[in-house]
Structures are given as structure tokens and as C-alpha cells.
Amino acid sequence: MSVIVTDQGFAPDTWDRGFTALADLPANDTPCCIDVPSDADPSLLSNRLSEIDMIRVDFPSSADGRGFTIARRLRLMGFTGRLRARGHVIADQYAMARRSGFDEVEIDDALATRQPEDQWLFRANWKAHDYQARLRG
Numbered sequence: 001m002s003v004i005v006t007d008q009g010f011a012p013d014t015w016d017r018g019f020t021a022l023a024d025l026p027a028n029d030t031p032c033c034i035d036v037p038s039d040a041d042p043s044l045l046s047n048r049l050s051e052i053d054m055i056r057v058d059f060p061s062s063a064d065g066r067g068f069t070i071a072r073r074l075r076l077m078g079f080t081g082r083l084r085a086r087g088h089v090i091a092d093q094y095a096m097a098r099r100s101g102f103d104e105v106e107i108d109d110a111l112a113t114r115q116p117e118d119q120w121l122f123r124a125n126w127k128a129h130d131y132q133a134r135l136r137g
Helices: 066-076 091-100 109-114 117-121 131-136
Strands: 002-006 009-012 033-036 054-059 082-087 104-108
Touching (some): 066 082
Parallel strands (some): 033 054, 054 082
8 A cells, every 4th residue: 555645644545547658658648647766757758747746756765866957857848737746755854855846755654653644744744844945945
């Protein structure tokens, strides 16, 4: 099972439309939901972003920050759909995930047990805890 983390806390995963791996993307048709690995080039989706409802970016390790860069690039390219981080994202990284463009984080039940909802909610006010804004203020 998976747990979805948002600014409101934990919720069950209700997404039931499945995902297509980026490597399996058909040439002519764009599926509604794409799984993007951490080593992908998001520009491969540039001419299809308006047709995609959700992009899920994989985090194979909490030490691998490439997914944050992918999220930021997708948003700068104009993606307005739902953007989800999946995998080894920890509570300490939640604010960075939100600032880079993710709407939500998908974690497994084991991580949700080790890092309960209150640890994620502590970082849910991600706009207020931006060190760059404090430096400018």
C-alpha cells in the first residue's frame, strides 16, 4: 500500500488510472499518466505536457535529488497537471519537494510508520520555512 502526503497530512492513494512508463510512451498517443525515472530528460515530454494529467517522478534514494530538478523543469516547461514524487522521499525533504513543484509525495507504509504524519505536517508550511525568503526579508 501507499500513503499520499499533502499539506493536509496523510491520505490513501485514490488514483486508479494507472501509469505508463516513460520508456513505453507511444509515439502517437499520450497516456494520461506517466512514470518518470530519476535519470530521465523531461524535455522528452515538452510537446505533450498539455495532454498529461499526472506525472509521477521516482526517487530511488533519499540521497538522489535529481527528481527535484525534474519537477522544477517540468513546471518551467508549463506542466500544470498533478505532479507526484514517489519513493524514498523523507519528511525532511517535503518542503523542498513542494518548492520544486510537486503537489504530493507517495511513500510506502513502512516509511509512514517510521516518519509519522506529524513529522510531515511540521514541514507542510513550506512557504514560511524558505531560507531564501528569510535572507531577503
